[in-house]
Amino acid sequence: MDRILLKNGRIVTVKSKGPKFGEEMADLSVIERGYVVVENGIILDVGSGEGLDYVDEGTEVIDLEGRTVLPGLVDSHTHLVHYGSRENELKLKLEGASYLDILKQGGGILSTVRATRSASYENLYKKALKSLDLMLLWGTTTVEAKSGYGLNFEDEVKCLKVAKEIEHPIDIVSTYLGAHAIPEEYKGNVDGYIDFMIEKVMPYVKKEGLAEYVDAFCEEGFFDIEQTRRVLKAAKELGFQVKLHADEIEPMGGAQLAAELGAVSAEHLVAVSDEGIDAMKEAGVIPILLPGTSFYLRLKRYAPAREMIRRGLAVTVASDYNPGTCPTESLQSIMVFASLGMGLTPQEVISAITINAAYAIGRGSEVGSIEKGKKADLVVMNALNENYIIYHFGINHVDMVIKNGKIVVRDGRLIY
Numbered sequence: 001m002d003r004i005l006l007k008n009g010r011i012v013t014v015k016s017k018g019p020k021f022g023e024e025m026a027d028l029s030v031i032e033r034g035y036v037v038v039e040n041g042i043i044l045d046v047g048s049g050e051g052l053d054y055v056d057e058g059t060e061v062i063d064l065e066g067r068t069v070l071p072g073l074v075d076s077h078t079h080l081v082h083y084g085s086r087e088n089e090l091k092l093k094l095e096g097a098s099y100l101d102i103l104k105q106g107g108g109i110l111s112t113v114r115a116t117r118s119a120s121y122e123n124l125y126k127k128a129l130k131s132l133d134l135m136l137l138w139g140t141t142t143v144e145a146k147s148g149y150g151l152n153f154e155d156e157v158k159c160l161k162v163a164k165e166i167e168h169p170i171d172i173v174s175t176y177l178g179a180h181a182i183p184e185e186y187k188g189n190v191d192g193y194i195d196f197m198i199e200k201v202m203p204y205v206k207k208e209g210l211a212e213y214v215d216a217f218c219e220e221g222f223f224d225i226e227q228t229r230r231v232l233k234a235a236k237e238l239g240f241q242v243k244l245h246a247d248e249i250e251p252m253g254g255a256q257l258a259a260e261l262g263a264v265s266a267e268h269l270v271a272v273s274d275e276g277i278d279a280m281k282e283a284g285v286i287p288i289l290l291p292g293t294s295f296y297l298r299l300k301r302y303a304p305a306r307e308m309i310r311r312g313l314a315v316t317v318a319s320d321y322n323p324g325t326c327p328t329e330s331l332q333s334i335m336v337f338a339s340l341g342m343g344l345t346p347q348e349v350i351s352a353i354t355i356n357a358a359y360a361i362g363r364g365s366e367v368g369s370i371e372k373g374k375k376a377d378l379v380v381m382n383a384l385n386e387n388y389i390i391y392h393f394g395i396n397h398v399d400m401v402i403k404n405g406k407i408v409v410r411d412g413r414l415i416y
């Protein structure tokens, strides 16, 4: 029997029937001194007291000594599979070059595309494995992984296969992001590239089950509203669910398009308008905010998270892990930007990187909270409360990670 009893801890359950909207995000249903018992990969019970009735000869009993237990963190927006790095762009950014300036100089996404196209499946696999290990060590147990650095058929499929085939405790939800940038071979022929994605790549990706979602980068210099609409409408007709990079730099109206298309989520939203926020609210679109990117691109502002909470949206926060605009696997670091940068309380941040993030990638019924019958994905933090995790920033607070009911990180070290 693989029963584990975690007792004598502060259990941050994040109990919720669905996503947490607006003010609900502040209520984490915390059990001050309680227990969680897991068995066969699921949460058997959670409650106050010691849970000693669950102890039998096969049970491993772990005394938390008052430490905090969170649901496994869910990173709902990453560009996990890629090759190469772009530290050379740091100096350009510090000299004031914008994201678009760097792209025009041959840097940005297209420089990662060149590196990824020349990388082997094995090297991409090894690099992604290293990132997943780092994410697990820092408490992430479910990850959304976008493609988008291959752009041609064989390299997009190569990257999507890495995401699908990689063997790691972390669960991966895959997204096709062919509409990430216009590849060199289609320069000046955006419509031709869109036709190629719709006619050649997406049907294969669907047939092979290589992605659940299709995403598109709706931004000046990338795909405009009409082009994005064409990509995502075709994706829906093929049976994909859709999400989009929206209103990151320019207020393109991407949030409104997300609402029009019935997208599950709209992501970035730094430049979103009030109309865009209302359209997302009306259509039930989940906003995924990426404060690490605002910080790293030295944007003048963060996404209006407080306004979105005031208007009752299910605000979500993710890392945006990628080699250009947010090169970190640490969702704990992003928690700090979400709080001190966007003004979210620690309680709202935790809702945003657990239950809301789970719903933003279609896993809300399985993970994202500590509730009977859900997957036993848990993180024990070396902290007596959730405020401390953000207050004492820049370090890894994770002591233990339980994934699918198995201890995979113990004393801050990988043991899977």
Ligand SMILES: N=CN[C@@H](CCC(=O)O)C(=O)O
Pocket: 079, 108, 109, 112, 217, 245, 248, 293, 320, 322, 323, 324, 325, 326
């Ligand atoms: N904005 C678009 N895509 C990524 C950045 C990709 C890159 O710069 O390599 C993002 O979400 O930040």
Ligand SMILES: [Zn+2]
Pocket: 077, 078, 079, 245, 320, 322
């Ligand atoms: Zn992104």
